[in-house]
Amino acid sequence: xxxxxxxxxxxxxxxxxxxxxxxxxxxxxxxxxxxxxxxxxxxxxxxxxxxxxxxxxxxxxxxxxxxxxxxxxxxxxxxxxxx
Amino acid sequence: xxxxxxxxxxxxxxxxxxxxxxxxxxxxxxxxxxxxxxxxxxxxxxxxxxxxxxxxxxxxxxxxxxxxxxxxxxxxxxxxxxxxxxxxxxxxxxxxxxxxxxxxxxxxxxxxxxxxxxxxxxxxxxxxxxxxxxxxxxxxxxxxxxxxxxxxxxxxxxxxxxxxxxxxxxxxxxxxxxxxxxxxxxxxxxxxxxxxxxxxxxxxx
Numbered sequence: 001x002x003x004x005x006x007x008x009x010x011x012x013x014x015x016x017x018x019x020x021x022x023x024x025x026x027x028x029x030x031x032x033x034x035x036x037x038x039x040x041x042x043x044x045x046x047x048x049x050x051x052x053x054x055x056x057x058x059x060x061x062x063x064x065x066x067x068x069x070x071x072x073x074x075x076x077x078x079x080x081x082x083x
Numbered sequence: 084x085x086x087x088x089x090x091x092x093x094x095x096x097x098x099x100x101x102x103x104x105x106x107x108x109x110x111x112x113x114x115x116x117x118x119x120x121x122x123x124x125x126x127x128x129x130x131x132x133x134x135x136x137x138x139x140x141x142x143x144x145x146x147x148x149x150x151x152x153x154x155x156x157x158x159x160x161x162x163x164x165x166x167x168x169x170x171x172x173x174x175x176x177x178x179x180x181x182x183x184x185x186x187x188x189x190x191x192x193x194x195x196x197x198x199x200x201x202x203x204x205x206x207x208x209x210x211x212x213x214x215x216x217x218x219x220x221x222x223x224x225x226x227x228x229x230x231x232x233x234x235x236x237x238x239x240x241x242x243x244x245x246x247x248x249x250x251x252x253x254x255x256x257x258x259x260x261x262x263x264x265x266x267x268x269x270x271x272x273x274x275x276x277x278x279x280x281x282x283x284x285x286x287x288x
Binding site for chain 2: 003004005006008009012013014016017034036039040042043044045046047048049050051052053054055056066067068069071072073075076077079080083
């Protein structure tokens, strides 16, 4: 039987590599019986989903507008002209 | 398709970097900002991308749109940049974050038998949570609080979408260490979000 701590480590690992059949079964059995770890697993999945969303379409809160400032444009243009 | 006949026109258009900046500057900047989370660095990346594009425009065959081509260059620039940062991490940084014997941050979450001391909270329906700007704000806040090595490896994995093998190979970190660093990063984010987000049941309904 996996402990919650072991189950948590395996769920994280499952986001990085394919678990072995044995590992998958052990996690499945544990999650089947443990509400806390089912929540943990949903939280882990949500971390990934939130990252994907931020990387694809998200706004970056507190970092200002998602547009190049005029200063930056000018600077980049000058560099391009040097080439 | 008689592609040869079409190409001359494409080449003429493509040699206008000022046009790239006007047309795709904001797109490229937003792409970089969301992955690097730093405006100054994101600006640098846009500049480097356009300079690289200028140098290698002859390799652009017009098979993809200009936007796709430029975004592809930018993506590589971002990966290179984060990898370079990861390579600058000291051995202590990496060992400190991946040494399985020093596991304080995780040990305090579980009792001696490996059971949760504070069981995770229900964060609500994933679709709803992702639409919630307060959650996204909390997530950003928590990302800022990761240790540098955690943040770099996590970014490569989850923001840039690199495989763990590629990350390890290029950063000189073993696969096991990489996996441990990611595990701790996720646990740190999870805990931080429990405090900043999971505490308030009202928000989730």
